[in-house]
Amino acid sequence: MTALKTYFVLALITLLVTGCATPLNVEQLQEFRPENRVVVLVNSTRYDTKLRVALAKKGFKVLKFASNQSVITEGNADEIARSYNEAAARYGITFYHFQVDRCLGNSSKLIDGVIELSDLKTNEVIMVIENGGWTGPCTFDTRDDVFDGLAKALSENWS
Incomplete structure (x- = not known):
């Protein structure tokens, strides 16, 4: 095999193995002082279980439902009765994901x-x-699990 072909094959294997995933990036938009480590998953994806497990390993309590109690207020002469969860x-x-490679x-x-x-x-x-x-x-790549990385970053930035 010529040197050029060898170089091309090595470059192709490197590209296939490494992929182009986003490096860790944390943007804190405002300061917050949480009282506890209780969160709820607001949306639903195919990876809910994996994300829930990763967060639990970092000390978060991840609730399955956003609301578990209905509240009904009584209205007085000036107010109308309200009902809310x-x-x-x-x-x-909220978790979003975009596939980069297989x-x-x-x-x-x-x-x-x-x-x-x-x-909320x-x-x-x-x-x-x-x-x-x-x-x-992944057989060919030892990169960290995406969910463990996200959970670790959230834990480290939880004030």
Whole structure:
């Protein structure tokens, strides 16, 4: 094999193995002082269980439902009675993911994962965390699990 062909093959293998996932990026949009480590997953994706487990390993209590109690207020002469669902946690996590690549050895996917941490009381986004990684072990790449990276970054930035 010529030197040029060898170089091309090595470059191709390197590209296939490493992929192009996003490095860890944390943007804290405002300061917050949480009383506890209780969060709720606001949206639903195919990776909820993996994200929930990764967060639990970092000390978070991840509730399954955003609300578990209905509140009905009685109206007086000037008010109308209201009904609403009381939030079960103060902070919510919205998770987005974008597939970047597939593992050649198994069904793992290389994704860019994004967590938005929101204050459910004020409806404001507090923090955005982005991280790229595998959804499970990949035969050819030993990069960290994307969910463990996101959970670790959230834990380290939890005031």
